[in-house]
Amino acid sequence: MAIVRWEPIRNVVSLQDRINRMFDDAFSRMEPSEMEEGSMGAWRPSTDIYETENSIIIEAELAGLKKEDVDVEVNDNVLSIKGEKKTETEENNENYYRRERVSGKFHRAFTLPMDVDVEKISAKFKDGVLVLDIPKPEEKKPKKINVALD
DSSP, X not given: OOOOOOOHHHHHXXXXXHHHXXXXXXXXXXXXXXXXXXXXXXXXXXXXXXXXXXXXXXXXXXXXOOGGGEEEEEETTEXXXXXXXXXXXXXXXXXXXXXXXXXXXXXXXXXXXXXXXXXXXXXXXXXXEEEEEEEOOOOOOOOOOXXXXX
């Protein structure tokens, strides 16, 4: 009879892998309408954030929404984009083979640098894309202080 070395960690890792696969399979099969707001599959619009010489730009992809469906606000240096994409149902007897377009409420929040002037932020909405232009503050230039000799 051979002696087999017992490795308890290997069994725990294997169990963790099986549990992770189980959750991945369960959530990947759920329809968006079955997922609650705030859950893993809640709708989060895709967002690009980049910097130009004078501004920080946030572009949020909000296809199928009108500007009236979107709220943008700044509170305590946190910029929030909120809204709701409603499902348009004209017929009660829909026979979908597959439904991938997501609907429901969404909320994205971004922390702004402390020295941004929120009054100068501008927003444009065109072709389902919200573009926020956040001007950078003027650079604080070092001030030279002359020292006088006594």
